[in-house]
Amino acid sequence: MPLRIACQMDPIERIDIRGDSTFAILLEAERRGHQIFYYTPPNLALEGDRLLARGHSLNVVDKLGDHYRLSDARRENLANWDVVLLRQDPPFDMAYITTTHLLERIHPKTLVVNDPAHVRNAPEKIFVLDFLDLMPATLVTRSLDDVLAFRRAHKDIIVKPLYGNGGASVFRIRPEDSNLASLVELFQTVFREPFMVQEYRAEVRNGDKRIILIDGEIAGAVNRVPAEGETRSNLHVGGTAAKTEITDREREICARLAPELKRRGLIFTGIDVIGGFLTEINVTSPTGIRQVKAFGGTDIAARIWDVIETKVAAKTA
DSSP states (O other): OOOEEEEEOSOGGGOOTTTOHHHHHHHHHHHTTOEEEEEOGGGEEEETTEEEEEEEEEEEOSOTTOOEEEEEEEEEEGGGSSEEEEOOOOOOSHHHHHHHHHHTTTTTTSEEESOHHHHHTOOHHHHGGGGGGGSSSEEEESOHHHHHHHHHHHSSEEEEETTOOTTTTOEEEOTTOTTHHHHHHHHHHHOSSOEEEEEOOGGGGGOEEEEEEETTEEEEEEEEEOOTTOSOOOGGGTOEEEOOOOOHHHHHHHHHHHHHHHHTTOOEEEEEEETTEEEEEEOSSOOOHHHHHHTTOOOHHHHHHHHHHHHHHHHHO
16 A cells, blocks of 8 residues: 655755665655655744644655656645654754654654654664673763773773764774873863763774664675775775675674564664674664665665555554
8 A cells, every 4th residue: 555655864965875775765665656755854843733844745766866856845744644754864963852852743643763752762872782791892981081991901992972973083092092182182072972982893894794673673784894094884984885694693682682673663773793792773864775785685675664564554454
């Protein structure tokens, strides 16, 4: 049955369709005959008890440089739609958090993917702290003394913002590096919240694996290998995607996470694993599904819609 789908996302003209997961999801929605309404977060408004979005009808085509058509500019009451895809990228700031509060007013009557309350309560580097035994040694702090003690214990460390994304402002600090105090001072100045410090795992040279789970079930994985001389493996900072297999250890990690992901209504998630250690659980706008398919893996966009359509049908039965 065709569904009425609203998509809250970043400006569609700016996305790189070759690797964009939202675009892959939209392509599959169009292939299935679903109606798509597109809007950006600044165009979301609450008027009385109505959650309104100003946007356009959207059609997409997998053609680089000519990938979308907008028509019929209008304002829609999102409560009248079957599904809202919450797909804008971080930063996970107050603007982002506010959209989750607004979308929570229509969910679950209108199915919001992922559940906005649990997106708000599960930022990537916070939710993962519920599984410390699966992680590298980790510290969350604003204290230089804490960081110095952590480096004395673990020697080679990573320092990164608690609410960052895409590898931005991620630093590797070796035991002999004399810049640690200056870096902590910079983080204390730039960020009001604590930051994260982790033991550096040398296995990252072999890749930072993104494993995608759909409704708690493993759907596929892609390895992201850092460029020479680079600590970060993110594709948009020079990392290279590579075909990969899922290890027994990684299946154990996914099995641990699955019940909590399902309980929280987190239909589409992506976890990051380095050398058998869990580092992040991505719930805001996970990526990687086009890369998985390019390497001959599952059509994850199709699996996402299978789950969404089943959940919508169950609500209307």
